[in-house]
Amino acid sequence: MNVELRKKAKELLKTKQVEMIIGYQRGPDGISATPVFITREEEAENLIWDVYCVYNLSNYLKDFPGKKIGIIAKECDVRSIIVLLQENQLKRDDIFIIGVECSGVIAEHTLASGKESPGELDFDEKCKACRPSTPRLYDYLVSQKDQKDKGVLPEENPYQDIRKFEAKSIEERFKFWQEEFSRCIRCYACRQICPMCYCPRCVADQTMPTWFSRAPDLEGNLAWNVIRAFHLAGRCIDCGECERACPVGIPLREVNKKIEKDIKELFDYEAGAGVDQKPLLSCFDQNDPEDFIR
Amino acid sequence: MNKSQIPDHSPQKNSGDRNLKAPIKDFEPKIVGFLCNWCSYAGADLAGTSRIKYPPNIRVIRVPCSGRVNPLFVLNCLMNGVDGVLVSGCHIGDCHYSEGNFYARRRFAILKRLLEYIGIDPRRFQMAWVSAAEGERWAKLVGELVEEIKEAGPNEHFGGNR
Amino acid sequence: MLKSITKEDFFTRVGELSNDFEIIGPMELPLKGIFYQSILNTEDLYLGDGFAIEPIKKFFLEPSTRLLRYPWKNEPGVESFSPPERERIAIGVRPCEAKGLVLLDSVFDPPASSDLIPNSAPGAGKKSSNRAGSTYQDAFYTNNRKRTIIVGLACGRPDRCCFCTSLGVSPAGTTGMDVLLFEIEGGFAIEIITDRGKGIFGALGKELSEEEKKLLTSVNNKREDLLEKKIRVPESMDTIFTSDYWDKVSRSCISCGICTYLCPTCHCFDLIDERRIKLRCYDGCSFPHFTLHASGENPRPTKKERYRQRVFHKFDYFKINFGENLCVGCGRCIRFCPVKIDIGDIVDKAPLSKKR
Numbered sequence: 138m139n140v141e142l143r144k145k146a147k148e149l150l151k152t153k154q155v156e157m158i159i160g161y162q163r164g165p166d167g168i169s170a171t172p173v174f175i176t177r178e179e180e181a182e183n184l185i186w187d188v189y190c191v192y193n194l195s196n197y198l199k200d201f202p203g204k205k206i207g208i209i210a211k212e213c214d215v216r217s218i219i220v221l222l223q224e225n226q227l228k229r230d231d232i233f234i235i236g237v238e239c240s241g242v243i244a245e246h247t248l249a250s251g252k253e254s255p256g257e258l259d260f261d262e263k264c265k266a267c268r269p270s271t272p273r274l275y276d277y278l279v280s281q282k283d284q285k286d287k288g289v290l291p292e293e294n295p296y297q298d299i300r301k302f303e304a305k306s307i308e309e310r311f312k313f314w315q316e317e318f319s320r321c322i323r324c325y326a327c328r329q330i331c332p333m334c335y336c337p338r339c340v341a342d343q344t345m346p347t348w349f350s351r352a353p354d355l356e357g358n359l360a361w362n363v364i365r366a367f368h369l370a371g372r373c374i375d376c377g378e379c380e381r382a383c384p385v386g387i388p389l390r391e392v393n394k395k396i397e398k399d400i401k402e403l404f405d406y407e408a409g410a411g412v413d414q415k416p417l418l419s420c421f422d423q424n425d426p427e428d429f430i431r
Numbered sequence: 432m433n434k435s436q437i438p439d440h441s442p443q444k445n446s447g448d449r450n451l452k453a454p455i456k457d458f459e460p461k462i463v464g465f466l467c468n469w470c471s472y473a474g475a476d477l478a479g480t481s482r483i484k485y486p487p488n489i490r491v492i493r494v495p496c497s498g499r500v501n502p503l504f505v506l507n508c509l510m511n512g513v514d515g516v517l518v519s520g521c522h523i524g525d526c527h528y529s530e531g532n533f534y535a536r537r538r539f540a541i542l543k544r545l546l547e548y549i550g551i552d553p554r555r556f557q558m559a560w561v562s563a564a565e566g567e568r569w570a571k572l573v574g575e576l577v578e579e580i581k582e583a584g585p586n587e588h589f590g591g592n593r
Numbered sequence: 594m595l596k597s598i599t600k601e602d603f604f605t606r607v608g609e610l611s612n613d614f615e616i617i618g619p620m621e622l623p624l625k626g627i628f629y630q631s632i633l634n635t636e637d638l639y640l641g642d643g644f645a646i647e648p649i650k651k652f653f654l655e656p657s658t659r660l661l662r663y664p665w666k667n668e669p670g671v672e673s674f675s676p677p678e679r680e681r682i683a684i685g686v687r688p689c690e691a692k693g694l695v696l697l698d699s700v701f702d703p704p705a706s707s708d709l710i711p712n713s714a715p716g717a718g719k720k721s722s723n724r725a726g727s728t729y730q731d732a733f734y735t736n737n738r739k740r741t742i743i744v745g746l747a748c749g750r751p752d753r754c755c756f757c758t759s760l761g762v763s764p765a766g767t768t769g770m771d772v773l774l775f776e777i778e779g780g781f782a783i784e785i786i787t788d789r790g791k792g793i794f795g796a797l798g799k800e801l802s803e804e805e806k807k808l809l810t811s812v813n814n815k816r817e818d819l820l821e822k823k824i825r826v827p828e829s830m831d832t833i834f835t836s837d838y839w840d841k842v843s844r845s846c847i848s849c850g851i852c853t854y855l856c857p858t859c860h861c862f863d864l865i866d867e868r869r870i871k872l873r874c875y876d877g878c879s880f881p882h883f884t885l886h887a888s889g890e891n892p893r894p895t896k897k898e899r900y901r902q903r904v905f906h907k908f909d910y911f912k913i914n915f916g917e918n919l920c921v922g923c924g925r926c927i928r929f930c931p932v933k934i935d936i937g938d939i940v941d942k943a944p945l946s947k948k949r
Binding site: 165171174192200320323324325326344 | 624625626628646647656657753844845847848849850851853854855863865867872874875877880882896929931932933935938
Binding site: 303307311312314315340349355356360363366370395400403404418425426429430 | 502503506507510523530533534536537538539540541542543544545546547548549550551552557558559560572575588589
């Protein structure tokens with residue numbers, strides 16, 4: 138399928154349908170993949186697509202406003218592109234989505250443990266709750282014939298762990314997050330890698346007023362991580378990039394998924410379902426639940 | 432605002448120390464209320480002009496609409512040692528701006544569950560609809576709120592680390 | 594002075610020392626990694642092959658330092674915070690991190706009898722022999738350095754991101770150390786380098802036999818060979834300041850702060866006022882707002898300028914001012930970069946022959 142991918146990329150560049158293609162190439166270590174930005178036809182030979190292509194490249198779309206960009210995207214990346222389209226951050230005509238069929242990517246942190254071949258490596262947690270899938274939106278599809286199924290069925294209940302955690306006592310929950318967030322170094326990698334975090338000036342960087350402490354202590358870290366997750370309510374499509382980027386291993390997806398579960402329960406809303414869907418917090422329903430209001 | 436209304440955030444006198452010294456039964460919670468200008472604020476005003484007595488633990492901040500309240504306001508209050516936060520607006524259908532409280536309702540439904548998940552007592556964040564005619568209801572609401580937050584105890588989640 | 598000591602004896606001694614000193618050392622948190630922490634039980638001390646995620650820097654140049662507190666109403670005046678006095682021992686510090694501290698010293702704690710001349714002459718060119726140097730003694734950093742004894746641990750198994758030998762650091766280097774431990778069968782070989790080190794570990798262990806010494810030397814010589822990554826560090830990068838190379842290499846950068854915050858030598862900070870307290874917090878040149886002026890002008894508006902700044906500060910500017918590269922090759926910025934940007938590779942492949 139890499140052959141097909143490269144052929145299409147060359148064609149797009151040749152016919153000037155796009156000025157640049159954002160894709161994946163093999164990293165210098167010969168195993169992992171890195172993002173690559175291709176503007177010349179001959180460079181298209183570097184393009185690859187396999188289980189090592191963990192990144193959500195839609196994060197880079199904001200770097201090239203007004204340019205015609207081709208992007209290689211798997212299902213979860215396409216959903217984040219959909220959210221960006223819903224929020225008028227992109228013009229549909231400016232992007233050409235080369236969809237790739239995906240049956241899961243590897244858990245990158247297992248690479249560091251010395252394992253290398255796909256057979257030894259675990260699939261990423263986010264992929265375990267996902268079916269091998271074709272992107273829901275694309276301009277051209279590269280189908281996957283030569284890759285086998287990851288052999289893991291989606292979990293019956295994707296929110297099982299969240300429910301288990303919810304059942305714990307309030308003190309236990311606070312203690313857990315206090316410990317997790319205490320390691321936060323406020324490098325903001327979770328924000329920077331998130332395709333949805335495109336604010337020109339993040340609340341964390343504002344000084345008039347300062348919304349929460351910039352020092353990496355309990356108070357500031359908790360506020361930052363809560364607000365980061367809240368600002369993604371109804372927008373997070375669970376690509377898991379924040380958790381992958383976090384250098385100190387904070388389980389950020391567990392916060393994101395909690396919100397994802399709640400909005401499904403409360404508003405029957407799923408982020409990135411379709412381009413015509415309205416953003417969750419800029420619409421409402423007369424009958425939204427209000428049992429928590431006095 | 433005069434000084435007595437500003438919680439003292441100085442690191443030496445953080446809420447943790449203060450409340451450890453005071454027995455819990457004497458604990459007088461500090462509550463911040465974000466009241467919409469058109470209904471809840473007028474309702475609270477009515478309670479005042481009708482000379483209805485209610486606990487003085489609540490500090491009112493007037494906002495144009497409950498839809499104006501940013502979740503950061505709530506978090507910021509809790510971070511600064513406030514024991515409870517109330518967001519109050521017009522009843523559904525009565526919003527001066529037609530739909531502001533609909534947005535607020537969605538937003539805070541998520542925030543309330545999120546705070547609970549993170550381990551912050553759900554009693555510390557409350558939401559209510561109080562109309563301009565409901566002076567008595569306002570007084571009753573504050574009374575109940577103070578009782579609930581007294582039960583929840585002082586907010587020690589963020590005190591003492593600085 | 595080189596001695597050998599059993600593991601039990603070593604940990605017992607550390608236990609004794611914990612009465613008088615705060616013990617800082619690496620601790621393994623399951624599934625999370627290794628973190629330098631204040632150690633309460635000596636059993637928690639992790640002295641294996643793995644590297645801590647954050648460098649020991651955080652105990653010297655702290656992620657946030659409270660500098661002073663402004664008065665409120667009738668209070669007498671600005672209150673300055675007195676630096677903590679408790680003596681500390683940092684155990685398990687890697688040679689690259691210790692070297693990083695020595696580099697930080699030249700900025701925050703320069704030697705008093707500095708032969709470096711402050712660069713006050715106007716128009717002093719970049720190539721001037723007068724190094725800018727520093728004469729400023731930072732009270733907080735200096736105090737943290739003074740009250741801490743460094744007990745290092747030689748690296749047994751470098752990983753694929755390590756490239757310290759390319760920057761003049763050895764996996765068994767003693768720069769910046771008071772004591773250096775080498776893991777040997779059944780315990781540690783312990784090299785005492787300074788009098789402070791002698792004070793805490795001097796009375797312990799027995800002399801190494803000639804044979805053991807030989808063995809250790811041969812092991813030490815092999816340590817450097819274990820490093821696969823070797824890079825060429827140029828004398829100056831002056832010629833490629835305007836190259837479009839920087840555009841190319843920085844394109845995938847996401848402008849987060851991992852590389853700067855986890856770097857043992859990066860030391861940029863921001864002064865922040867919070868609740869009448871002035872704080873000094875980490876900041877990094879990779880953030881878009883790092884150089885944003887109040888006017889709205891940003892001299893480093895894109896990733897290209899920001900990434901170039903990071904490389905130039907490490908391999909050009911710092912060398913001009915202090916005579917050394919501001920990099921110790923610990924590999925953290927490579928190991929933890931979410932998009933696998935490799936500074937070693939970038940410096941190594943820099944097209945220096947190209948004219949401006």
